[in-house]
Amino acid sequence: xxxxxxxxxxxxxxxxxxxxxxxxxxxxxxxxxxxxxxxxxxxxxxxxxxxxxxxxxxxxxxxxxxxxxxxxxxxxxxxxxxxxxxxxxxxxxxxxxxxxxxxxxxxxxxxxxxxxxxxxxxxxxxxxxxxxxxxxxxxxxxxxxxxxxxxxxxxxxxxxxxxxxxxxxxxxxxxxxxxxxxxxxxxxxxxxxxxxxxxxxxxxxxxxxxxxxxxxxxxxxxxxxxxxxxxxxxxxxxxxxxxxxxxxxxxxxxxxxxxxxxxxxxxxxxxxxxxxxxxxxxxxxxxxxxxxxxxxxxxxxxxxxxxxxxxxxxxxxxxxxxxxxxxxxxxxxxxxxxxxxxxxxxxxxxxxxxxxxxxxxxxxxxxxxxxxxxxxxxxxxxxxxxxxxxxxxxxxxxxxxxxxxxxxxx
Numbered sequence: 001x002x003x004x005x006x007x008x009x010x011x012x013x014x015x016x017x018x019x020x021x022x023x024x025x026x027x028x029x030x031x032x033x034x035x036x037x038x039x040x041x042x043x044x045x046x047x048x049x050x051x052x053x054x055x056x057x058x059x060x061x062x063x064x065x066x067x068x069x070x071x072x073x074x075x076x077x078x079x080x081x082x083x084x085x086x087x088x089x090x091x092x093x094x095x096x097x098x099x100x101x102x103x104x105x106x107x108x109x110x111x112x113x114x115x116x117x118x119x120x121x122x123x124x125x126x127x128x129x130x131x132x133x134x135x136x137x138x139x140x141x142x143x144x145x146x147x148x149x150x151x152x153x154x155x156x157x158x159x160x161x162x163x164x165x166x167x168x169x170x171x172x173x174x175x176x177x178x179x180x181x182x183x184x185x186x187x188x189x190x191x192x193x194x195x196x197x198x199x200x201x202x203x204x205x206x207x208x209x210x211x212x213x214x215x216x217x218x219x220x221x222x223x224x225x226x227x228x229x230x231x232x233x234x235x236x237x238x239x240x241x242x243x244x245x246x247x248x249x250x251x252x253x254x255x256x257x258x259x260x261x262x263x264x265x266x267x268x269x270x271x272x273x274x275x276x277x278x279x280x281x282x283x284x285x286x287x288x289x290x291x292x293x294x295x296x297x298x299x300x301x302x303x304x305x306x307x308x309x310x311x312x313x314x315x316x317x318x319x320x321x322x323x324x325x326x327x328x329x330x331x332x333x334x335x336x337x338x339x340x341x342x343x344x345x346x347x348x349x350x351x352x353x354x355x356x357x358x359x360x361x362x363x364x365x366x367x368x369x370x371x372x373x374x375x376x377x378x379x380x381x382x383x384x385x386x387x388x389x390x391x392x393x394x395x396x397x398x399x400x401x402x403x404x405x406x407x408x409x410x
Contacts, residue, residue: 001055004036006073011036012375013074013097015065017087019047020217021256022102022135022159022296023080027052029368038072040065042087046223047256062086070096076379078133083107083115084122092128098382100131100375101151106138110145111289113282123148131378133157133371136294137316145288152381155374158320159296161303163363165260177342178210179309180266182259183297186273186284187234198237199279200272205247207339212249212266213238219253260303267346268328269301274313277331291315302326302359307351324361325354 005011012035016023019041027037031052039053042060049056059065065087069077074097081088082104091099105111106126107118123146126132131153132139142148185197197213204211218229232239235250242248254262263269274280274290282290295317301308311330312318321327333341345351360366 002072005038005054008036009075009379010034010372011038011074012076012078013038013040013069013072014053014078014080015040015069015087015091016080017042017044017062017085018080018082019043019045019049020080021047024049024052025160025162025364026078026368026371029364030371032365033368033372035372038074040068046217046220062090066090066094066096073097076100076375078102078375084118084125088125089121092125095130098130098378099128100133100153100378101125101129102133102135104135105289105293106142108142108146108148110141111138111286111292112284113286114284126150130382131155131374133374135159135296137292138289141288141292153374153378155370157367157371157374158294158362159299160364160367161299161359161362162260163303163359163365165303176208176210177268177339177346178212178266179204179268179270180212180214180263180301180306181270182214182263182300183295184216188237197272198241200270201238201241201248203278203334203338205241205245208247209339209342210247210249211270212251214251214259214262215253217253217256220255221252260300263300263304263306266304266306268309268342269297269304269306270309270330271295271297271314271317272309272311272330275311275331277334278311280313287313293317294320299362302355302362305352305355305359307345307355324358326351326358 012030014023014027014037023039024047027039030037031054036054039049039056040059041049041056042065043058057068059068069091077091077097078100079088079091080102084103084107088101088103092101107115107122109119126139126142127149129151132151134154134156135158139150139154143150181197188198201211215231215235217223219231238248238250242250272278272280274282274287290313293316295314298308298317298321308321308327309330310318310321310327318327328345
């Protein structure tokens with residue numbers, strides 16, 4: 001298998017310090033189109049790679065990952081990370097093949113108001129990489145506002161839907177409205193007021209609408225590698241509110257497969273941030289970040305056929321969802337008529353049709369050919385540059401034999 005990988009021109013090596021659905025979805029789609037995909041990963045998340053890659057190697061450090069990658073001699077390397085880290089930097093500084101980098105968050109002064117120690121290495125990695133696979137518009141913001149030098153090749157490739165399950169209808173039969181929130185939110189308990197879901201939770205439940213919250217993967221009970229995550233501490237305000245509130249439901253963090261099945265029973269998904277009407281103020285993220293970032297939970301909501309409640313400050317997400325006609329503007333409906341508007345949306349046949357269209361167009365298999373074209377262009381560009389370097393080297397050697405020695409110091 002490894003020898004076949006080395007010689008196969010349609011192959012890519014994934015390297016990640018934080019394995020998530022993104023890498024797994026991409027590998028699934030690439031392999032369905034005949035590509036070989038290898039994985040070198042640091043086991044820091046509960047996501048399981050088995051069955052999605054042609055071969056898998058678990059490592060303990062970036063140095064070990066680099067050493068193994070060098071032996072494999074891949075045609076292309078795609079490095080993933082939540083933010084800039086030693087994995088990304090090492091493969092950019094000491095390339096064993098053309099390098100594509102893929103970051104959840106871009107740490108530059110225009111985007112982030114914390115971890116300034118990441119600003120410089122982020123700028124360095126962007127300048128060194130051969131390609132950037134962009135989840136959203138952050139990298140263009142870094143170029144425009146922070147004057148970062150970007151790689152020659154950039155691909156817009158957000159988190160796409162699986163769209164590999166039939167339509168399932170098993171909504172709750174209580175004739176009430178159920179909204180679900182999935183994944184990371186900024187928590188007031190931790191001094192982060194960028195989302196202020198606590199205030200929004202009070203508003204939703206005061207209207208006798210159910211809100212279900214599923215915390216992100218690092219709160220999973222079977223995952224203990226993230227020592228800074230403490231569910232009872234971080235969600236203390238929500239847990240206290242839940243005690244006497246029949247409309248608030250805090251669930252355990254679920255494995256991705258179980259979460260996907262659970263989401264079908266709800267009516268709406270929700271994304272919120274940066275809205276002053278909801279008491280949200282920027283404490284960690286700059287307005288530019290909130291406007292340009294992409295929420296991966298969009299794909300989870302769409303796969304479950306859920307319309308999405310969102311405010312327009314989360315501009316990139318909002319505009320994308322509005323384009324497909326699958327969102328409801330939170331700011332326009334948060335009055336006394338909030339519940340009645342949501343009831344109307346649930347009966348809207350156009351919304352249901354729009355969701356089916358969006359799932360198809362925003363599916364990982366539909367967009368995989370774009371990823372392959374991106375990879376091929378980088379590999380071809382690298383081969384051309386290498387050949388040119390070899391040709392110039394050959395010419396210089398020839399010239400050295402015919403140029404007079406007295407000109408040697410010229």
